[in-house]
Amino acid sequence: MRALRLLLATVILGITPGCATLFGGLTQTVTVETRDVEAVLVGSTCSLRNGKGAWIVTTPGSVVLNRSFSDLAVTCTHVGYEPANLVVKSATGPLMLGNIIMIGGVIGAAIDIDNGAAFDYPLFITVDFGPSRPLP
Numbered sequence: 001m002r003a004l005r006l007l008l009a010t011v012i013l014g015i016t017p018g019c020a021t022l023f024g025g026l027t028q029t030v031t032v033e034t035r036d037v038e039a040v041l042v043g044s045t046c047s048l049r050n051g052k053g054a055w056i057v058t059t060p061g062s063v064v065l066n067r068s069f070s071d072l073a074v075t076c077t078h079v080g081y082e083p084a085n086l087v088v089k090s091a092t093g094p095l096m097l098g099n100i101i102m103i104g105g106v107i108g109a110a111i112d113i114d115n116g117a118a119f120d121y122p123l124f125i126t127v128d129f130g131p132s133r134p135l136p
Contacts, residue, residue: 028120031062034076034084034127041129046076050090059127067119076127084129090119 034044044059051070057063059076072088 026067027064028067028123029062029064030121030123030125032057032059032074032076032125032127034059034078034129036081036129041078041081044076044078044127044129046074046127049073065121067121069119072121072125074125074127076129078129081129084127086125086127088121088125090121 030048032046032048034041034046040060042060046057046059048055048057048063048065050065050068050072052066052068055063055065065072067090069090071090074086074088076084076086078084
């Protein structure tokens with residue numbers, strides 16, 4: 001009987017999402033802005049890519065993207081400028097702590113790591129084109 005209870009508890013925990021999945025979700029909204037020295041550039045086109053997908057946003061603007069362990073590669077273009085690139089690091093989100101102190105434990109942490117819910121990107125991303133320079 002005890003073995004059956006242990007098996008049942010393991011199965012239930014195995015199919016239960018982790019803490020970050022439940023409270024933070026699998027997606028995140030980020031806002032992207034492009035700049036030239038100190039001026040905001042309006043109308044730049046930026047592509048964002050990580051291990052869970054690719055998205056396009058016109059700046060200044062926001063986009064909903066999938067959370068991922070992989071870093072976020074950002075490439076922006078603007079008329080009259082060379083393309084600007086930026087790599088935004090993925091970081092463990094604060095909700096991952098819930099897996100350590102709450103019911104999810106190791107199984108919940110593994111679920112959140114696998115589906116990306118354990119990770120966050122900055123809410124605001126600025127891509128700098130640098131000083132104006134004519135294209136060749």
